[in-house]
Amino acid sequence: MLDINRQLCAYCGGCVGVCPTLALLLDELTLVVDQGLCNGCGNCVAVCPVGALNLSKNAVGVDVSE
Numbered sequence: 001m002l003d004i005n006r007q008l009c010a011y012c013g014g015c016v017g018v019c020p021t022l023a024l025l026l027d028e029l030t031l032v033v034d035q036g037l038c039n040g041c042g043n044c045v046a047v048c049p050v051g052a053l054n055l056s057k058n059a060v061g062v063d064v065s066e
């Protein structure tokens, strides 16, 4: 699953633009990830300028919303 550190996030939108599955959504107040859509590719982690995103590989693809 993808963890978002909202205290670090600068809301630049860079991660949203590189997500191939459109799992990330940014509005003016918060950044959210749809864990069910995230495929664990790591694009967003690589592009984030402040290191606000982290993947935990053992849970990739698992929908933890239920």
Ligand code: SF4
Residues within 6 Å of the ligand: 002, 018, 019, 020, 021, 022, 023, 024, 033, 037, 038, 039, 040, 041, 042, 043, 044, 045, 055
């Ligand atoms: S790891 Fe890949 S699929 Fe998941 S949110 Fe980041 S860019 Fe999107």
Ligand code: SF4
Residues within 6 Å of the ligand: 008, 009, 010, 011, 012, 013, 014, 015, 016, 026, 031, 047, 048, 049, 050, 051, 052, 053
């Ligand atoms: S790339 Fe990083 S700083 Fe920019 S919106 Fe995404 S998580 Fe926030």
